[in-house]
Amino acid sequence: MGWRTSRFFDKAGKTAAGSNGRIISLQQVSKRLGDVQVLNDINLEVGQGECIVLVGRNGSGKSTLLRVLAGMLLPDSGSLCKSRHGRIMYALDGLSRLPFTSREYLWEMGRIRGMRPEVLRLRIGELSELLFVGAALDQNLPQLSKGTLQKVNLIQALLPGPDGLLLLDEPLSGLDVPAQEAIVALLRQWKQEGSQIVTACHEPLLIERLADQVIVLQKGTVLRRWSQEDLQQAAEPTVSIQSVMEGLEQSVIDALLVDQPGIIACHRSMVRRDYGREVWDWKVSRSSADRILGMILAAGGSIVSVQPEESRLNMEGLMEGRHPGEAISREVAENLSSISTAGGDLQ
Numbered sequence: 001m002g003w004r005t006s007r008f009f010d011k012a013g014k015t016a017a018g019s020n021g022r023i024i025s026l027q028q029v030s031k032r033l034g035d036v037q038v039l040n041d042i043n044l045e046v047g048q049g050e051c052i053v054l055v056g057r058n059g060s061g062k063s064t065l066l067r068v069l070a071g072m073l074l075p076d077s078g079s080l081c082k083s084r085h086g087r088i089m090y091a092l093d094g095l096s097r098l099p100f101t102s103r104e105y106l107w108e109m110g111r112i113r114g115m116r117p118e119v120l121r122l123r124i125g126e127l128s129e130l131l132f133v134g135a136a137l138d139q140n141l142p143q144l145s146k147g148t149l150q151k152v153n154l155i156q157a158l159l160p161g162p163d164g165l166l167l168l169d170e171p172l173s174g175l176d177v178p179a180q181e182a183i184v185a186l187l188r189q190w191k192q193e194g195s196q197i198v199t200a201c202h203e204p205l206l207i208e209r210l211a212d213q214v215i216v217l218q219k220g221t222v223l224r225r226w227s228q229e230d231l232q233q234a235a236e237p238t239v240s241i242q243s244v245m246e247g248l249e250q251s252v253i254d255a256l257l258v259d260q261p262g263i264i265a266c267h268r269s270m271v272r273r274d275y276g277r278e279v280w281d282w283k284v285s286r287s288s289a290d291r292i293l294g295m296i297l298a299a300g301g302s303i304v305s306v307q308p309e310e311s312r313l314n315m316e317g318l319m320e321g322r323h324p325g326e327a328i329s330r331e332v333a334e335n336l337s338s339i340s341t342a343g344g345d346l347q
């Protein structure tokens with residue numbers, strides 16, 4: 001479905017930012033819940049049209065930080081400043097299974113926010129269609145599947161449109177793939193129109209398409225911050241090459257592999273023995289593919305297949321605080337060392 005902002009909104013709203021361009025900022029915010037120091041000295045600034053993604057292991061403090069930004073929890077220390085204008089909408093974890101149908105719930109949420117009935121009716125219809133809610137719109141919340149409940153939770157946050165700060169806790173969690181794609185495309189459009197987004201997320205899809213900044217949390221503190229440029233280094237598309245290297249000396253293969261930029265991984269595949277010969281699988285960056293194909297051929301190897309692949313961020317490395325690009329280098333290093341140790345088998 002094509003999303004047309006103008007159908008929803010009298011004017012494409014832009015949130016009025018403070019004079020310094022910041023919509024919201026936290027300075028040295030700490031929060032304790034019970035015996036747990038959940039947040040420690042957090043600094044965070046959200047600028048106009050910016051998307052910040054919070055990543056971290058379970059329990060690292062992402063949801064708590066979103067609740068502080070939403071004003072649902074007060075910091076114990078530190079300061080929170082918001083621009084005077086602009087609204088904050090949020091879809092935080094777990095919508096309560098209240099005794100309403102989805103439509104009744106969304107209607108009440110829209111009315112509480114002062115939306116006009118004709119606009120509200122239209123928005124509920126369009127957002128439900130966008131996220132494939134279908135007949136669940138007239139089912140009771142307690143009877144909804146986890147994924148559908150999450151869709152209703154997202155819709156209630158999106159009802160007012162692209163004007164303000166959106167706080168989303170794991171927005172893609174439990175959603176089917178078409179709905180994930182639809183929500184990421186919508187958020188991308190809203191961001192371009194000036195909305196701000198802060199979201200906790202484990203999915204590379206959202207990070208790759210939306211993030212201006214990734215903040216890695218570990219035990220309530222900021223472990224790392226990565227910029228869009230850092231993320232783009234890891235997001236370069238790759239090419240998968242299969243080659244036969246039979247009869248080549250190990251020294252020739254070593255020379256081919258070592259210190260070659262663009263090789264992401266390389267290992268000998270056991271699955272193509274039916275091919276009659278051992279096949280090598282290479283994963284290389286797309287911009288290096290021609291050069292590496294040339295090198296394999298020049299070294300006496302032959303090419304079996306070449307397949308372009310979509311990139312994926314290494315979330316595991318990211319959560320450990322490793323640079324999105326460095327995670328790939330480490331993989332290469334590990335593969336290279338395993339090739340070296342097993343090298344004698346080739347001859």
Ligand SMILES: Nc1ncnc2c1ncn2[C@@H]1O[C@H](COP(=O)(O)OP(=O)(O)OP(=O)(O)O)[C@@H](O)[C@H]1O
Nearest residue numbers: 033034035036038057058059060061062063064065
């Ligand atoms: N009301 C509470 N009382 C005591 N401790 C709490 C409370 N709420 C959260 N915590 C603790 O705070 C820490 C951070 O929780 P939080 O939900 O913010 O983490 P998270 O990163 O969002 O985790 P997840 O990825 O599992 O959603 C956890 O150790 C959690 O047990």
